[in-house]
Amino acid sequence: MILTHIVACSENHVIGTQGGLPWDLPEDMKFFKDTTKGHIMIMGRKTFDSFNGRALPNRYHIVITRDPSKQKFESTEKSPVVYVASLEEAVAHAKPLTEKWGEEVFIIGGGEIYKQAIEKKLTDKIYLTLIHREFPGDTYYPQIDQNVFKLTQRRDVELPIPFSFLTYMKK
Numbered sequence: 001m002i003l004t005h006i007v008a009c010s011e012n013h014v015i016g017t018q019g020g021l022p023w024d025l026p027e028d029m030k031f032f033k034d035t036t037k038g039h040i041m042i043m044g045r046k047t048f049d050s051f052n053g054r055a056l057p058n059r060y061h062i063v064i065t066r067d068p069s070k071q072k073f074e075s076t077e078k079s080p081v082v083y084v085a086s087l088e089e090a091v092a093h094a095k096p097l098t099e100k101w102g103e104e105v106f107i108i109g110g111g112e113i114y115k116q117a118i119e120k121k122l123t124d125k126i127y128l129t130l131i132h133r134e135f136p137g138d139t140y141y142p143q144i145d146q147n148v149f150k151l152t153q154r155r156d157v158e159l160p161i162p163f164s165f166l167t168y169m170k171k
């Protein structure tokens with residue numbers, strides 16, 4: 001299993017504001033959709049709520065919440081949704097499913113879950129869309145430790161605002 005963060009962040013580390021994204025970047029949204037299609041996605045309950053009650057098609061959703069019993073979401077065969085009580089439980093739940101849903105398991109946020117995944121060393125790879133602007137916000141992505149992760153790929157985009165698709169691998 002490869003645990004991969006997929007995240008878009010500004011130069012001042014902002015990833016979210018008031019429960020949503022601070023920007024509208026269709027090319028990055030397409031990258032997110034193309035990359036996660038057919039895979040397992042692990043996320044915090046607030047990030048799942050930001051989907052406005054819709055699970056994404058052809059993805060297996062594992063939602064982390066302190067009270068999994070409270071959560072009721074209609075799961076379908078194409079878009080399963082399960083609730084678990086911790087990041088460790090999410091990873092354990094994903095493990096036997098990778099044969100069907102792919103070895104690469106995506107940690108898709110938000111700020112609380114990315115931070116815990118880094119601290120608990122549950123991160124092998126990071127797809128970081130770095131937006132070369134500062135944005136106001138209330139949710140942040142941690143500083144990437146260059147002693148732990150190595151930049152392996154970079155593609156720059158200029159429009160509608162300059163940003164870069166970066167790939168980091170654990171050393």
Ligand SMILES: NC(=O)c1ccc[n+]([C@@H]2O[C@H](COP(=O)([O-])OP(=O)(O)OC[C@H]3O[C@@H](n4cnc5c(N)ncnc54)[C@H](OP(=O)(O)O)[C@@H]3O)[C@@H](O)[C@H]2O)c1
Nearest residue numbers: 007008016019020044045046047065066109110111112113
């Ligand atoms: N730019 C990006 O790439 C990106 C990606 C994802 C999200 N976002 C943005 O980030 C924001 C959401 O991030 P966030 O940090 O506020 O929330 P989050 O990480 O999505 O979810 C936080 C919730 O996860 C659960 N949780 C966290 N730690 C837990 C633990 N140790 N055990 C059990 N449950 C735990 C809790 O759910 P309960 O309250 O239910 O207990 C907590 O309230 C939004 O603005 C979203 O749009 C941005």
